[in-house]
Amino acid sequence: MKIHEYQAKQLFRAAGVAVPQGIVATSPEEAAKAFETLGGPIAVVKSQIHAGGRGKGTFIEEPKQRGVVLVKSAAEAADNAKRMLGNTLVTIQTGDEGKRVSTLFVEQGLKIARELYLGIVVDREVGGPVLMMSSEGGMDIEEVAKHSPEKIVSEPFDAIAGLYPYQARKLAYALGLDATAVRSAERFLPQICRFFVTYDCSMVEINPLIITEDSQMMALDGKVTFDDNALFRHKDVVALRDLSEEDPSEVKAADTGLSYVKLNGNIGCLVNGAGLAMSTMDLIKIHGGEPANFLDVGGGANEDQVTEAFRIILADKNVKAVLVNIFGGIMKCDIIVSALLSAYEKVGFNVPLVVRLEGTNVEKAREMLKASGRDIISATDLTDAAQKVVKSLGA
Amino acid sequence: MSILISKSTRVITQGITGNSGLFHSQQCRAYAAECQPGVDVFVGGVTPGKGGTTVDGFPVFNSVIEAREKTGANTSMVFVPPPFCADAILEAADAGMDLIIAITEGIPVMDMLRVKRGLENSKSRLIGPNCPGVITPGIAKIGIMPGYIHTPGTIGIISKSGTLTYEAAWQLGRVGLGQSTAVGIGGDPINGTDYIELLEMFQNDPGTEGILMIGEIGGSAEQLAADYIKSHVKKPIAGFIAGQTAPPGKRMGHAGAIISGGGGGAAEKMAALRAAGVIVSDSPGGMGDAMKQAMKK
Numbered sequence: 001m002k003i004h005e006y007q008a009k010q011l012f013r014a015a016g017v018a019v020p021q022g023i024v025a026t027s028p029e030e031a032a033k034a035f036e037t038l039g040g041p042i043a044v045v046k047s048q049i050h051a052g053g054r055g056k057g058t059f060i061e062e063p064k065q066r067g068v069v070l071v072k073s074a075a076e077a078a079d080n081a082k083r084m085l086g087n088t089l090v091t092i093q094t095g096d097e098g099k100r101v102s103t104l105f106v107e108q109g110l111k112i113a114r115e116l117y118l119g120i121v122v123d124r125e126v127g128g129p130v131l132m133m134s135s136e137g138g139m140d141i142e143e144v145a146k147h148s149p150e151k152i153v154s155e156p157f158d159a160i161a162g163l164y165p166y167q168a169r170k171l172a173y174a175l176g177l178d179a180t181a182v183r184s185a186e187r188f189l190p191q192i193c194r195f196f197v198t199y200d201c202s203m204v205e206i207n208p209l210i211i212t213e214d215s216q217m218m219a220l221d222g223k224v225t226f227d228d229n230a231l232f233r234h235k236d237v238v239a240l241r242d243l244s245e246e247d248p249s250e251v252k253a254a255d256t257g258l259s260y261v262k263l264n265g266n267i268g269c270l271v272n273g274a275g276l277a278m279s280t281m282d283l284i285k286i287h288g289g290e291p292a293n294f295l296d297v298g299g300g301a302n303e304d305q306v307t308e309a310f311r312i313i314l315a316d317k318n319v320k321a322v323l324v325n326i327f328g329g330i331m332k333c334d335i336i337v338s339a340l341l342s343a344y345e346k347v348g349f350n351v352p353l354v355v356r357l358e359g360t361n362v363e364k365a366r367e368m369l370k371a372s373g374r375d376i377i378s379a380t381d382l383t384d385a386a387q388k389v390v391k392s393l394g395a
Numbered sequence: 396m397s398i399l400i401s402k403s404t405r406v407i408t409q410g411i412t413g414n415s416g417l418f419h420s421q422q423c424r425a426y427a428a429e430c431q432p433g434v435d436v437f438v439g440g441v442t443p444g445k446g447g448t449t450v451d452g453f454p455v456f457n458s459v460i461e462a463r464e465k466t467g468a469n470t471s472m473v474f475v476p477p478p479f480c481a482d483a484i485l486e487a488a489d490a491g492m493d494l495i496i497a498i499t500e501g502i503p504v505m506d507m508l509r510v511k512r513g514l515e516n517s518k519s520r521l522i523g524p525n526c527p528g529v530i531t532p533g534i535a536k537i538g539i540m541p542g543y544i545h546t547p548g549t550i551g552i553i554s555k556s557g558t559l560t561y562e563a564a565w566q567l568g569r570v571g572l573g574q575s576t577a578v579g580i581g582g583d584p585i586n587g588t589d590y591i592e593l594l595e596m597f598q599n600d601p602g603t604e605g606i607l608m609i610g611e612i613g614g615s616a617e618q619l620a621a622d623y624i625k626s627h628v629k630k631p632i633a634g635f636i637a638g639q640t641a642p643p644g645k646r647m648g649h650a651g652a653i654i655s656g657g658g659g660g661a662a663e664k665m666a667a668l669r670a671a672g673v674i675v676s677d678s679p680g681g682m683g684d685a686m687k688q689a690m691k692k
Binding site for chain 1: 477478500501502503504505506508509511512539541544554555556557558559560561562565566582584585609611612614615616619635637638639640641642645646647648649650651652656657661677678679680
C-alpha cells in the first residue's frame with residue numbers, strides 16, 4: 001500500500017523525523033492561504049500523486065505546468081494551484097495516462113546546501129533491512145545504480161536493534177557531510193530506520209534528502225510503501241489509503257480476498273495459486289495469445305469469491321475468452337465447478353470458456369461439469385488448455 | 396531415501412482446531428495410513444486454550460512442548476493465522492521440533508525477520524512460510540498437496556509455488572519419473588530454507604537422481620542457486636521460472652513475486668540457470684519433458 005507525500009511527512013513528523021513545514025491545499029484559495037501561513041519568501045507547491053518524477057512532469061490539460069513549482073507569492077501559489085488541481089499529471093512513472101491531481105502540498109522553501117538520496121528496503125539476500133544513501137540526490141536512483149553504483153553507500157541494519165549512531169556517522173562521512181550535518185544525521189538516520197521497522201514498511205524513499213544551509217538533515221520528499229501483510233496491525237495507515245490511485249478492479253478483488261492484476265490482452269484467466277497463475281499467463285503468450293489478467297483465486301476461496309472472480313474478469317470488455325486452470329490442493333475442484341456454474345446464472349457467460357481441472361475432488365468436479373449441460377470446453381493438460389483457448393478466439 | 400521426511404517423522408499440527416488445520420491434518424493422516432499402515436504419523440495438534448480436547452481423534456494440547464512430551468512428535472505443521480504465526484513458529488523451535496513446516500500465507504516481513512533471528516542458533520529447520528509443504532511419496536506428506544499426483548521415484552523437487560508444483564509432479568508422473576521428495580519453499584521474500592540448502596541435501600541423497608527447480612520472479616534466489624549448482628551439484632537438473640509475462644513493479648500474488656528496481660525478472664533467472672547447465676523449460680507445460688531431457692544427458 002502506498003500513501004501520498006504529505007501523508008508520509010505527517011507520519012515522519014509524528015515519529016520525530018525532521019521535515020519542513022507544509023500545509024495541504026485542495027483549492028487555489030487554500031494554496032494562497034498556505035503560502036501566507038508559512039510566512040516565508042518562497043514556498044513549493046507540490047502535486048500529490050502516488051508516483052515520482054513530479055518535478056519534471058507536466059499536465060495533459062496545461063502542457064506548460066510542472067507538477068512541482070517554486071512560488072514567491074500567495075498569488076503565484078494560487079495561479080499554479082489553479083492549473084494543477086483537477087488536471088492530469090504525466091510523469092516518467094505514471095505512464096502516458098497520467099494521474100489526476102486533487103490535492104496539493106504547499107511546503108516552506110528552504111535554503112538547500114546539498115541534495116542526497118535515501119532509500120530503505122528489506123534485502124532478501126542480506127536477510128534484513130538496508131539503508132542506502134547517495135550523494136546523487138534529486139536524480140533517478142535506478143540510473144545511478146546502473147551507471148555509477150559506487151556512488152551508492154549502504155548499511156544493513158538490525159531490525160530489532162535499529163541503526164546505530166556509528167553507522168549513521170559512517171554514511172555521513174562517506175557522503176562528505178560537515179561536522180554539524182554529521183550530528184544531524186546521527187539523529188535523523190536512526191529515526192527513519194526505526195520508522196521503517198515500526199510501520200512495517202517495504203520501502204521508504206526520500207529523494208531528495210536535503211542538508212540545509214545551516215547543516216540540518218531534512219526529508220524534502222517522502223515515498224513510503226507498506227507491507228500489505230502487516231496492514232492488519234496499522235489501522236491508522238489503512239485510513240490513509242487513496243482508492244482513486246488504485247485500479248478499481250484490483251481494489252474490488254483484494255477486498256474479496258483475491259489477487260488480481262489487470263493486463264492488456266483478451267484471454268481472461270482464473271487460476272488457483274500465484275505460481276500457476278503466472279505460468280498460465282506465460283502459457284497463453286507462448287501459444288500465441290495475450291493474457292488479459294493475472295488472477296489467483298487462492299486456496300481457501302469459497303463460492304462467493306469464485307463468482308466475484310468471474311465477474312471481475314468478465315467486466316473487462318477486452319476479454320474474449322476465459323481459461324480456468326485449477327490444480328486443486330486446498331482448493332477443491334468441485335467448489336470451483338459449483339462456483340463456475342453459479343457464475344453462469346449470476347454473471348452471464350457469453351465468451352468461450354475452457355476449463356482444465358486436476359487435483360482434490362477432480363472426479364466429482366468432472367461429473368458435475370458433464371451433468372450441467374453447459375457449453376464448456378474441457379482440456380486435459382496445460383498445452384491442450386492453451387491451444388484450445390487461443391483457438392476459441394477464432395471461433 | 397529422501398530428505399526431511401523419514402519413517403520416524405511424527406507430526407503435530409499447530410492450529411489444528413481451525414478449518415484448514417483440521418482438514419489437512421485429516422488428509423495427511425489418511426495419506427500416511429495408506430503409505431505406512433498401522434503407524435500413526437499425525438499424532439495431535441496444538442491450539443492454546445483448547446488443550447485436553449479432541450478433534451476427530453486428534454488430541455489437542457495447549458502448547459507445543461506439551462504436545463511433544465505427550466506424543467513424541469518431532470515435526471510441526473503450522474496452520475496458524477498470519478498475525479500469530481511467527482510466534483507459533485518460534486514456539487515450535489523453542490520446543491525443540493526438528494522440522495517446522497509453515498503453510499500460512501500473509502506473515503508480515505518484519506515478523507519473518509524476527510523468526511530468522513530466533514532460529515539462528517536453533518536445531519529446528521523451517522520450511523516456508525506461504526508454502527504447500529513437503530511430501531516424500533510413499534512415506535508421508537506434511538502439507539496441502541494432493542497425495543495422488545505424486546509417485547515415489549528419484550526426482551527431487553524444489554519450488555516456490557504450490558499448485559505449480561502439483562502440475563510439475565503430475566507431468567513428471569506422466570513421463571515415468573516419480574519423486575523422492577518434493578519441497579515447497581514458499582513465495583515469501585524471507586523464508587526458512589532456500590534453494591541452496593535443499594540442492595545440497597538432494598545432491599547428498601542416495602535416493603535422488605535428478606532435481607527439478609521451480610522458481611518465479613522476484614529477488615535473486617535462483618541466480619544464487621545457479622552459482623551454487625555450477626560448483627556443487629553434479630546430478631541432472633531441470634527448471635522452470637514463472638512470470639515471463641509479469642509486468643514490472645506489480646506484486647503477482649506471492650509477497651515475494653515482484654520485479655523491482657529492474658531486477659528479479661524471469662529472463663535473467665532463466666539465463667543464469669541455463670549458464671549453470673540447467674535444462675530450463677520455456678513453457679510450464681514442458682517441465683516433465685525438460686526433466687526427462689536432463690536425465691538423458
